[in-house]
Amino acid sequence: xxxxxxxxxxxxxxxxxxxxxxxxxxxxxxxxxxxxxxxxxxxxxxxxxxxxxxxxxxxxxxxxxxxxxxxxxxxxxxxxxxxxxxxxxxxxxxxxxxxxxxxxxxxxxxxxxxxxxxxxxxxxxxxxxxxxxxxxxxxxxxxxxxxxxxxxxxxxxxxxxxxxxxxxxxxxxxxxxxxxxxxxxxxxxxxxxxxxxxxxxxxxxxxxxxxxxxxxxxxxxxxxxxxxxxxxxxxxxxxxxxxxxxxxxxxxx
Amino acid sequence: xxxxxxxxxxxxxxxxxxxxxxxxxxxxxxxxxxxxxxxxxxxxxxxxxxxxxxxxxxxxxxxxxxxxxxxxxxxxxxxxxxxxxxxxxxxxxxxxxxxxxxxxxxxxxxxxxxxxxxxxxxxxxxxxxxxxxxxxxxxxxxxxxxxxxxxxxxxxxxxxxxxxxxxxxxxxxxxxxxxxxxxxxxxxxxxxxxxxxxxxxxxxxxxxxxxxxxxxxxxxxxxxxxxxxxxxxxxxxxxxxxxxxxxxxxxxxxxxxxxxxxxxxxxxxxxxxxxxxxxxxxxxxxxxxxxxxxxxxxxxxxxxxxxxxxxxxxxxxxxxxxxxx
Numbered sequence: 001x002x003x004x005x006x007x008x009x010x011x012x013x014x015x016x017x018x019x020x021x022x023x024x025x026x027x028x029x030x031x032x033x034x035x036x037x038x039x040x041x042x043x044x045x046x047x048x049x050x051x052x053x054x055x056x057x058x059x060x061x062x063x064x065x066x067x068x069x070x071x072x073x074x075x076x077x078x079x080x081x082x083x084x085x086x087x088x089x090x091x092x093x094x095x096x097x098x099x100x101x102x103x104x105x106x107x108x109x110x111x112x113x114x115x116x117x118x119x120x121x122x123x124x125x126x127x128x129x130x131x132x133x134x135x136x137x138x139x140x141x142x143x144x145x146x147x148x149x150x151x152x153x154x155x156x157x158x159x160x161x162x163x164x165x166x167x168x169x170x171x172x173x174x175x176x177x178x179x180x181x182x183x184x185x186x187x188x189x190x191x192x193x194x195x196x197x198x199x200x201x202x203x204x205x206x207x208x209x210x211x212x213x214x215x216x217x218x219x220x221x222x223x224x225x226x227x228x229x230x231x232x233x234x235x236x237x238x239x240x241x242x243x244x245x246x247x248x249x250x251x252x253x
Numbered sequence: 254x255x256x257x258x259x260x261x262x263x264x265x266x267x268x269x270x271x272x273x274x275x276x277x278x279x280x281x282x283x284x285x286x287x288x289x290x291x292x293x294x295x296x297x298x299x300x301x302x303x304x305x306x307x308x309x310x311x312x313x314x315x316x317x318x319x320x321x322x323x324x325x326x327x328x329x330x331x332x333x334x335x336x337x338x339x340x341x342x343x344x345x346x347x348x349x350x351x352x353x354x355x356x357x358x359x360x361x362x363x364x365x366x367x368x369x370x371x372x373x374x375x376x377x378x379x380x381x382x383x384x385x386x387x388x389x390x391x392x393x394x395x396x397x398x399x400x401x402x403x404x405x406x407x408x409x410x411x412x413x414x415x416x417x418x419x420x421x422x423x424x425x426x427x428x429x430x431x432x433x434x435x436x437x438x439x440x441x442x443x444x445x446x447x448x449x450x451x452x453x454x455x456x457x458x459x460x461x462x463x464x465x466x467x468x469x470x471x472x473x474x475x476x477x478x479x480x481x482x483x484x485x486x487x488x489x490x491x492x493x494x495x496x497x498x499x500x501x502x503x504x505x506x507x508x509x510x511x512x513x514x515x516x517x518x519x520x521x522x523x524x525x526x527x528x529x530x531x532x533x534x535x536x537x538x539x540x541x542x543x544x545x546x547x548x549x550x551x552x553x554x555x556x557x558x559x560x561x562x563x564x565x566x567x568x569x570x571x572x573x574x575x576x577x578x
Contacts, residue, residue: 027335050360051283052454059569063518064335066283066310068511068571071453079455080309080364088380114357115348119390125348127340129387130310130331134361137381160386175384176424251577 001236005188006253008207010036010242011234013099013143013186021045022095024087024135027063028252029145030099035061035246040238048086050131052078061251084131087138088178098135098142104157105146107201107221108171109164109182109194111136112157119159129161136162141183148187153219165199189215190231192223200224205231257446260498261475264547267497268295271435271467272304277403279307279367279431279465280314281438281458282508285335285516287451288314289439289471291504291548297321298542307431309363309457313508313521316341319353320534321542326393327353328431330360336577337521342528356392356408362428364457369430370464378425383411388426405429436465439505440489441512443472447495448481450488453511453570462494469497471504473513503552503560515563515572520555 010032017023017037023045025034034047035058048054049065057073071077087096102111103126113132117123136142146152165181166172172181181199185192190206202224206212212225234242247253272278282288293314296304305326308315312334318324320343332344347353358366365377382388391408398404409428414420438458442450449470451458462468470490475498481488504510507520527537545551552560566573 051286051456060571060573063577064284064286064312064516066286066454066456066509067335068286068453068509068515068565069569071511072569072571077454079459080360080457081368081460084361084364084381114386119386120392121351122349125332125340125345127331127333128329128357129359130333131360133359133385133387134381137383137385159390160384163384166384171384176380176422177383178380 001239003234003239004253007234007239007242009145009186009188010253011238012191012231013145013184014040016143016184017042017045017097019044020095021097022086022092023047023097023099024050024139025099026065026101028101030101031062032246032252033099033143036238036242039241039245048083050080050083050135052080052083054086061247063251084134084138087135093138094140096135096139098139099145100132100136100142100162101145102132102162104152104154105144105185106154106157106164107223108166108168108199109144109185109201110157110160110166111144111162111164112159114159114161116158133162136164136180138178138180140180142180144182144185146185146187148189148215148218150218150220153221155220165194169197169199189218190228195224203228205229207231208233257492259445260447260495261445262497262499264291264295264471264499264501267469267499268292268299271469271497272296272299272301274301275303275305276434277305277307279433279436279461280311281436281456281461282314282505283310283454283456284312284333285337285521286454286509287439287456287458287505287511288312288508289437289504290314290317290506290508291501292437292439292469292471293317294542294548294551296323297538307363307366307433309360312338312341316343316528319343319347320528321538325354328356328358328363330358330363334521337518337525338528342525343534354392357387358428359387362409362426364460366428366431367457367460367464369428370432371460374430376427376429378427380422380425382409382426383424431464433461433465435467435469436461437469437471438462439471439501439510441472441510442474442476442481443470443498444476444478444481444492445498446478447490447492447498448478448488449490449495450481455489459489462490468495469499470495471499471501473502473504473510475500501548504548506552509571512565512570514560514565515575517555517559517563518575518577519559
């Protein structure tokens, strides 16, 4: 069955969600991923938003985390403080997985969503942290969506907005952060994971028709490709659910 | 002040009284939802300058205040506005041109800062931000802060956990309280004394209100006091915090107001298009903000047909099937 790149990225990320996860997500591919996982491989996962909506019905796709569509049929509608408390709560926090996007990611999975250039008067200003730094600071694991381009995978970030593994093993603990960090970076060419010991990004799989060399050509830093395999493309079942139930009006995909 | 007297007034009067040049302001809502837009446009119309604004993720409202030339300093977590503007356009341009002094925090940090202000404590701790440039890089220099007694000396500070390892944390980031001169929110229902009922998510509105020295509430409906007193547990804000109540139907337009109307994707897209170009944006402000007398004037320009498309469904609280492409 034919599939688009966005469908491939959504399914690759959705497969990283486990049943029972509490999924923190933003809009676009992150919400697609959360909804796909709930419909396909993690029916008991729970979707929540930093605005304070927990487990809404989501009969239509929200286009912002404050979209009124996140409020309908929710278990509770509260506010920002309650949402961020859910990520730190001793009972619920350890079940939360975040899904984030960024302008840059480095080899340790640190993210920049603030600016390119000098902070005081940048060449390009992005929206800023929002809740990204909070979720990256608090929860045990998060996924990152990126497009593979050299400038988006730089040797050094222009601004470190959200903490990954900082400068390597033990760094989160030294800073006083909760145990956690990114587990996967899903891009338009493949999926990167992080080595348990070095905390460095490595290539876990590349999409059909893509070579590991092509991926390295689109990064400033180099990563281990020795463990990389060809990704399993979306199945007919996954694609059918994605198209018929998750985004029937093609708002995102 | 703030007693149980009638606080209903016009928006023109409320803005003239409580929003002054150079004052510290915060507005309620989040990106495309329940921003007090009628008040934002009235502030622009009255030509307020040099406002110091505190925001977590106020998309539409803050971006229009920046575009309208009202804000010179901004403490913010997120300047994005959903699909219409992944990065708010006037915000982005003003920062890149060095026309706006910005201090970046996270959403949780800003929510805690409003809570600290509401509680009357000087700061609150969090584990968010450790190891990041949000701690390391400051937009307001220590010198600039020293020259402004109304600002804390520091953006934030990392301190050792005074309780040792209690709570499994060795260090915490402490963020300073915010007490704005004025907070403006838009709610579904208020009574004439200022008691408010917010439907759907409250975001950080309640603490923004309780942290402020003065509060303006705009509302879809003014209801009788006894109506809100029948189910007090559904009320969000008691009247003692509120200074002005203004009846403004569609007062959050073009952002959403849960159970009343959706955000207007057409208008938001239209503003984003104009915001990218100086001449077009000036024309937009001249026609839709300065060219009308009040919010009803803007709604008349938009037209009833357009407003009907965003009317909220009674069950879901939003406009089912609204074309949001």
